[in-house]
Amino acid sequence: MGKYKHFIIVAVLVVLTTLGLKFLVFGPMFQLPVQASEQGVSIDTMFEGHFWMISFLFALIMVLVFYSAVVFRRKPGDETDGPHVHGNTALEIIWTVVPVFAVVGFGIWGGVTLKQLLSPVPDEMTIKVTGRQWAWSFQYPEYEDINSAELVLLKDQPVVLELSSSDVLHSFWVPEFRVKQDAVPGRTTTLRITPTMAGEYKVRCAEICGFDHANMLAPVRVLEQAEFTAWADERMNAPKFGEMTPEERGALWYSNEGFACEGCHTIDGTAATAPSWLSVYGRSEQLTDGTTVTVDDAYIRQSILDPQSQIVAGFEAVQMPADFGDQFSAKQAEIAATEGVEIDIINDIIAYMQTLK
Amino acid sequence: MSSMIANTHEEHAHSHELPWPEQLKANRLGLWLFMLSEVFLFAALLVARFVLWNDPVLGVVRPELSQELGLITTTVLLLSSFFMNRAETAMGQNDQKRFLSGLLTTAVLGTAFFIGVVVMEWNIFGLQGELFGIELFGHLRPSDGVISGIFFAMTGMHALHVLSGIVFIMIVWNNGRRGLYTQEKHWGVEACAIYWHYVDVVWVFFYPALYLIGTAVHAM
Amino acid sequence: MGKLRIILTSAYVRGLIGQLVGTLLGIGFLEAIRGAMGLSPTGATFNLFGTEVAESSFVFGAIIGVIGFLSAAGVLTDWFKWMIGLKTPLNHGAPAGKPEWSRYLNVDVNHKVIGIQYGITSILVLLVGGIFAIIFRIELAQPGMQWLTNDQYNTLFSAHGIVMIASILLGVGAMTNYLVPLMIGASDMAFPRLNAFSYWVGVPSVVLILAGMAVGGWDTGWVGYAPLSLRAPLGVQLFLLGFWINGFSSIASAINVIVTTATMRAKGMTWFRMPIFVWAAVAASLIQFTATQTVGVALMMSIAERAIGLNFFSPVGGGNPILYQHLFWFYSHPVVYVFVLPGLGVISELLPVFTRKPLFGYKWIALSSLGIALVGFLVWAHHMFTAGMADSLRYLFMFTTMFVAIPTGVKFFSWVATLWEGKMSFETPMLFTLGAISVFLIGGISGPILGTVPTDLHLHDSYWVVGHFHATMFGGFIFPFFAALYYWYPKITGRMYKESLGRLHFWLMVPGFWVMSFGQMSLGIAGMRRRIADYEAGLGFEATHILVTMAALVIGWSVLIMVYNFISSARTQEKAATNPWRSRSPEWQIPSPAPEFNYDVPFEVVGDPYDYGLDESTYIQMAPAPAGD
Numbered sequence A: 001m002g003k004y005k006h007f008i009i010v011a012v013l014v015v016l017t018t019l020g021l022k023f024l025v026f027g028p029m030f031q032l033p034v035q036a037s038e039q040g041v042s043i044d045t046m047f048e049g050h051f052w053m054i055s056f057l058f059a060l061i062m063v064l065v066f067y068s069a070v071v072f073r074r075k076p077g078d079e080t081d082g083p084h085v086h087g088n089t090a091l092e093i094i095w096t097v098v099p100v101f102a103v104v105g106f107g108i109w110g111g112v113t114l115k116q117l118l119s120p121v122p123d124e125m126t127i128k129v130t131g132r133q134w135a136w137s138f139q140y141p142e143y144e145d146i147n148s149a150e151l152v153l154l155k156d157q158p159v160v161l162e163l164s165s166s167d168v169l170h171s172f173w174v175p176e177f178r179v180k181q182d183a184v185p186g187r188t189t190t191l192r193i194t195p196t197m198a199g200e201y202k203v204r205c206a207e208i209c210g211f212d213h214a215n216m217l218a219p220v221r222v223l224e225q226a227e228f229t230a231w232a233d234e235r236m237n238a239p240k241f242g243e244m245t246p247e248e249r250g251a252l253w254y255s256n257e258g259f260a261c262e263g264c265h266t267i268d269g270t271a272a273t274a275p276s277w278l279s280v281y282g283r284s285e286q287l288t289d290g291t292t293v294t295v296d297d298a299y300i301r302q303s304i305l306d307p308q309s310q311i312v313a314g315f316e317a318v319q320m321p322a323d324f325g326d327q328f329s330a331k332q333a334e335i336a337a338t339e340g341v342e343i344d345i346i347n348d349i350i351a352y353m354q355t356l357k
Numbered sequence B: 001m002s003s004m005i006a007n008t009h010e011e012h013a014h015s016h017e018l019p020w021p022e023q024l025k026a027n028r029l030g031l032w033l034f035m036l037s038e039v040f041l042f043a044a045l046l047v048a049r050f051v052l053w054n055d056p057v058l059g060v061v062r063p064e065l066s067q068e069l070g071l072i073t074t075t076v077l078l079l080s081s082f083f084m085n086r087a088e089t090a091m092g093q094n095d096q097k098r099f100l101s102g103l104l105t106t107a108v109l110g111t112a113f114f115i116g117v118v119v120m121e122w123n124i125f126g127l128q129g130e131l132f133g134i135e136l137f138g139h140l141r142p143s144d145g146v147i148s149g150i151f152f153a154m155t156g157m158h159a160l161h162v163l164s165g166i167v168f169i170m171i172v173w174n175n176g177r178r179g180l181y182t183q184e185k186h187w188g189v190e191a192c193a194i195y196w197h198y199v200d201v202v203w204v205f206f207y208p209a210l211y212l213i214g215t216a217v218h219a220m
Numbered sequence C: 001m002g003k004l005r006i007i008l009t010s011a012y013v014r015g016l017i018g019q020l021v022g023t024l025l026g027i028g029f030l031e032a033i034r035g036a037m038g039l040s041p042t043g044a045t046f047n048l049f050g051t052e053v054a055e056s057s058f059v060f061g062a063i064i065g066v067i068g069f070l071s072a073a074g075v076l077t078d079w080f081k082w083m084i085g086l087k088t089p090l091n092h093g094a095p096a097g098k099p100e101w102s103r104y105l106n107v108d109v110n111h112k113v114i115g116i117q118y119g120i121t122s123i124l125v126l127l128v129g130g131i132f133a134i135i136f137r138i139e140l141a142q143p144g145m146q147w148l149t150n151d152q153y154n155t156l157f158s159a160h161g162i163v164m165i166a167s168i169l170l171g172v173g174a175m176t177n178y179l180v181p182l183m184i185g186a187s188d189m190a191f192p193r194l195n196a197f198s199y200w201v202g203v204p205s206v207v208l209i210l211a212g213m214a215v216g217g218w219d220t221g222w223v224g225y226a227p228l229s230l231r232a233p234l235g236v237q238l239f240l241l242g243f244w245i246n247g248f249s250s251i252a253s254a255i256n257v258i259v260t261t262a263t264m265r266a267k268g269m270t271w272f273r274m275p276i277f278v279w280a281a282v283a284a285s286l287i288q289f290t291a292t293q294t295v296g297v298a299l300m301m302s303i304a305e306r307a308i309g310l311n312f313f314s315p316v317g318g319g320n321p322i323l324y325q326h327l328f329w330f331y332s333h334p335v336v337y338v339f340v341l342p343g344l345g346v347i348s349e350l351l352p353v354f355t356r357k358p359l360f361g362y363k364w365i366a367l368s369s370l371g372i373a374l375v376g377f378l379v380w381a382h383h384m385f386t387a388g389m390a391d392s393l394r395y396l397f398m399f400t401t402m403f404v405a406i407p408t409g410v411k412f413f414s415w416v417a418t419l420w421e422g423k424m425s426f427e428t429p430m431l432f433t434l435g436a437i438s439v440f441l442i443g444g445i446s447g448p449i450l451g452t453v454p455t456d457l458h459l460h461d462s463y464w465v466v467g468h469f470h471a472t473m474f475g476g477f478i479f480p481f482f483a484a485l486y487y488w489y490p491k492i493t494g495r496m497y498k499e500s501l502g503r504l505h506f507w508l509m510v511p512g513f514w515v516m517s518f519g520q521m522s523l524g525i526a527g528m529r530r531r532i533a534d535y536e537a538g539l540g541f542e543a544t545h546i547l548v549t550m551a552a553l554v555i556g557w558s559v560l561i562m563v564y565n566f567i568s569s570a571r572t573q574e575k576a577a578t579n580p581w582r583s584r585s586p587e588w589q590i591p592s593p594a595p596e597f598n599y600d601v602p603f604e605v606v607g608d609p610y611d612y613g614l615d616e617s618t619y620i621q622m623a624p625a626p627a628g629d
Ligand code: HEA
Pocket: A057, A099, A102, A103, C223, C336, C337, C339, C340, C382, C383, C401, C402, C404, C405, C406, C408, C409, C410, C412, C441, C443, C444, C445, C447, C448, C450, C451, C452, C456, C459, C460, C461, C465, C468, C469, C472, C473, C476
């Protein structure tokens, strides 16, 4: 023992502390959500590797610090100095070079895993994902352009998500699937996911996108083959816009599948961020400038096209995007092109409002 | 609270500047570091230019600008650097007259450049005119999307430096006129000259990036 | 002169009035021009005293306001005089006919006064940022919105982030300004007036940021990503401006530090004989005076895009939102090493003193600071792994990011080797140093997991990141800064702080911090996004959030104990010994507080700085004093 006594004790302590940290501290403390995608498999393995490294490095340094603090500390009354040791070049080189191997190792591991996450696989299903303040919508080009406010996936079917945004940055994240990708206005980004576990999850917007970022969620359902086909069939046979009544269309526009009015306006009378639509049509509203208006067609049209113009008292901080006019025109043009019918979305919405009594 | 600086040795309290040669050394280093710092400013603008003026089809693009106007303003600026150099060497030779006239010429040329950019190229007064078939006034507007944005940013940032350079020159000229600089001790002149040459060199990089490189397009 | 009168005529009060007047004049001026030319405003308009004011007028007003502050405070006086050819001798010492303490309320060129001004401002700003944190932490303690609206929450966390960063930059300024000249044996900084400017321009910049909260706030976080920043309320404009103005302070003070170190070292002080903190200060300054310019460009572009409608980042006109992120992170990654390098320097400086052993591997530690600074320039895009940049960049930046671990590791291992067999004692500064090592360690090793892209795809924008950077910033800045405050407190005031309160502060703050940071990390792994005002019940986050909030309160109280300790000890404690820590560093060989020009007689360096345990060795030798002194 002798000279090496300290080193042997420290080595034993480091091993024990590493194990203790890994299994008793970090293990329970750092719990990943359930793993529901194939991508999660290789990512979680990598997490394990990192947790081992964190446990070891933390143990190594802290054991040395505590050991020195306890064993070598200054005894009361001792005014002398410690040993005069200036340094040791061999040691410095070792603790420069060994970590180089560690980080290069992790780099290669990360690179290989990333390559795998990015590579296309055969028979991918494409889904277009659009983020807007503060809702998600999903289109299925391979299923007659189904337009959905929930993301419905087929278990074990690889999908490639093509993300875009109609206003600011958003980020697509389902924690159970692990991977994440920003939606950037003006360009398309992609993300590959293969769900492996049927169940219900949520898309959580992970990039600050303004007022209601916290609540920019969308349901995700991973279905078995039969259920998925049933869902897709039902959605593909859903009535065409031209065949729907204005009220039905209005309800659609109101939902997250449409223009996500429901993100702010409730239909049950509660009014958190914006006036509720319950019995709104024909109601008298007090405006911030003190005047009173009756909610009629003209007022509604005006409020949608220029939300800042007439503000109901109590809702001073208007968060509503001002570009619904443009969004509506684009949608109307699209419907005119595909179905040959002219519709007026604002009229639909007014019709829908009138049903909310 | 007691004073946080001990008040011993009162007699030192009002006379403690660095000896001049040391201060001069420090000044020089400080100025060069500042120039280096500004390299990052202008480099960032240049990078932004190459990122933003990049068309998926055409590759690197640039706005359609009057080549003649660009060439003239550039020449004027380069010429000004020559006069600045003359002024500085004149100071070194204690030739007060040539020094002052050199400074003034530089300032006049600098102002001409400034007018060339702000009044003519930017056309802030919305003028129109031609001389010898050369269009005198630019037509880019701030609202021309990304093709104008970085153009105004780069020329604007540079023009701001030119403007401050002119002010600097006029201050040095005024101080020089009153005989505050000597053959041995004229840091103000030296700093002013370095700054002016620097602003010139920046334009040497900006000019091709704005006027020459890439396919010319109308507003995007 | 009465006390009140001195305070009311101090540079702070004059400056703030100047800023207000300047702002109003600026707005009025531009509005008048606009009216005369019949221009209609681009961008938003704002109601000021019943008239609609264009955003561009606001921006112009804010800039004139800052100039107003500086002129009224008297920062620019000497330069104005120089412009018209007047003599401008450097005035040292307290202003004539006023008490000594009034120096600290006015523009002063002495580096120690400026350092103290920086330090006190830094602590005040820290308290403001901390109060913001506590307000929104209470909101987060439970799911559902309790007492804030989304808007208020978003503004508070954004302001918390940037205010804290301003506080760090001020704290870095405090340490470098106070210590560098003392340590290298200079009488002052190379450019004392510029030094004063660096400090004073920071004040109106913080005022602008705080004012932004009053005019609508902003919801972009401290990063201000476009295009969100282009649609946010007017508050974001003042945030951008304040951030930008703060850059002037960084650049000027960094240049000053480098020049001072390069040209004003005492005789015999070669680069490898400087106290190690000076190396850290220089490395941090190298980053500050270069990278700051690029964020300046990003901010200016955002300001211009909002105010005058130039297009850079909004995709509507063909702009590129990712460009903003590149320009922003090219500064904002390296700047995290500006935060920590001086702090790590303090750790390296204090360890030898309290272990009575030489610093292990001085050269390696010194060069690792440079290494961190240089590698730090090559990793910025690791904040953008999910942003939609080219895939090749993801691989590249993954590797470069991992490499920062190496020079940082050299520091850790060398510290541990310094501790090994050292005769450690545990006064408050040493406690905070050890705390710093442990906290920065967990901050550091929670970094590589973010650096490998596959794991970052899960962790990005989650509370893991929040935990990571609180640990790095507390370990790399807050803990060492507190260690430095306790350690140099006797130097600054000439009196000793109360040891018992110092220890209480430590033993409250350390557990508080561990709970807070580990709590945040575990939330992040479990799927908690950052920057959300609210989270759903039933995800298993509730208990941890309550713990984190309670930890925040503990940290808050402990900081208040420190503030109380410092204020009360300055009046009541007994005089401190000249060299209470038995340090070899030059600043401890002269009386406390240090004299106006530091060393009445220059010293000469004759040995190595940390030769503890080597008999008969000295670091510096004071030249024989001139007769009669
Ligand atoms: C003081 C501040 C500070 C410091 C020092 C660091 C240090 C590091 N940071 Fe951190 N970081 C921040 C402040 C800081 N960071 C902030 C503020 C953010 C968020 C910004 C925002 O979005 O708001 C952030 C975010 C951030 C991200 C982006 C996360 C995301 O948004 O997705 C990443 C990704 O790579 C990262 C990585 C690292 C790494 C690898 C280090 C390394 O420098 C750490 C190196 C240290 C060690 C590794 C420990 C000691 C070393 C050893 C003991 C040697 C052996 C080690 C190995 C073999 C690994 N950081």
